[in-house]
Amino acid sequence: MNNIHHIEFHTGSKEELFPDFSVDFPYIASRAELDKYAGRFVPWHWHKAVELFYMKSGSLEYHTPGGKLLFPAGSGGLVNSNVLHMTRAMPQTEENIQLLHIFDLSLLSGEPGSRIEKKYITPIAAAPQIELIPLFPGNAAQEAILKRITEAFRFSGEEFGYEMKLREALSEIWLMLFELSRPMLENGRTHSKSNDKIKLMMIYIHEHFAEKLSIAELAASAFLSQRECFRVFRECLNMTPVEYLNTYRLQTACRMLARGTEPVTVISHACGLGSSSYFGKVFREYAHCTPSEYRKRWQDCDT
Incomplete structure (x- = not known):
């Protein structure tokens, strides 16, 4: 897992750049020390990869065009593909650690146009009403997903079968998120x-x-x-x-x-x-x- 203290962007854009992303396995695990970011915030940006996160310590305020949400320690969520967002560490005085799984959805769907992509990936990734799926302790279904997110950080790249075990874990998390987001999917908001x-x-x-x-x-x-x-x-x-x-x-x-x-x-x-x-x-x-x-x-x- 990489420790990160700042964000990098593609030249002339605010699309986030992930230097360690590889074409043959488009995934990175990061430990963002947000209290060490200049100004303790991440400016407006977006990325094609989805962002699955867990707040280990501190609180983080997420802003999207649809509004803002505060995520305290123990909570987490999913930022959808290509969603414009910015984050700010709250409050301004304590340690703020965020753990992230960042991955391209092709890792789960396989070939473009596959049945998996059409049936399970696109309904969420292409839904304009789903910018952010929040997960908070206290809700049994959401707690179960948070548990799976944290467990998936325990896989080691050195162990045999790492890539397949990780993909299986992320696929399970995605299916759980799919079930959780069904009410949001019924809101047929069109693309803005x-x-x-x-x-x-x-x-x-x-x-x-x-x-x-x-x-x-x-x-x-x-x-x-x-x-x-x-x-x-x-x-x-x-x-x-x-x-x-x-x-x-x-x-x-x-x-x-x-x-x-x-x-x-x-x-x-x-x-x-x-x-x-x-x-x-x-x-x-x-x-x-x-x-x-x-x-x-x-x-x-x-x-």
Whole structure:
């Protein structure tokens, strides 16, 4: 199981990159130490692989376009394929450990178009109403799934039959989730085009955040009017395009401060935030400390 302290992305996107994913066995187990992430949060992102998680300690707030949920220690859940989400460690002072099974659904379904894919995988993976399946102790059915999730972390890659045992365990968990999610599947919500449009505009921002961007340019990247651009951002992220752009610039600055040694002036211009005096002002409002204080705090955490 890999210990992770930060998130990586595909170039010019907010689709998460999994460097250890292999084509012949698309699965990784991770131990996310979220209290060591810069700012103790993971920004908005998505990934084709599904995310099956268990909270070992602390609490984690999950945000999706459909709302937010708090997961305390002992709870867990499933984040569906390609769902836009962000997480924040709660509260801000204690250890926060999340255990994750991350895998491509082809691991369970086999060949594209197989009976297993059509009958058991696609009904959940393609259901727009299923962004997140929460699992909490106190409910017998959900507790049983949580138990299976934690047991599946005990398999060792060194033992004979590891891959087949793990696939069997994940398949059992998936079937249990299928049964649990039947009431959600009966809600025949159609696919929202806003989900696709917001990703196009987020990608455009991630590729051009250092430049001077206009709402007209941003809207055009998703073939929308400016009015529709504002509506989609409000619907999916509960913020305006400008608020997201500025937040993304500041998050990028946080990562640069936490991981590098570039002067503050260089970082402010590289993130599209202009002069160092303006950068210092907006950064203090965002992070409640100066850029230099932030750098010291988070670089000290890695030592």
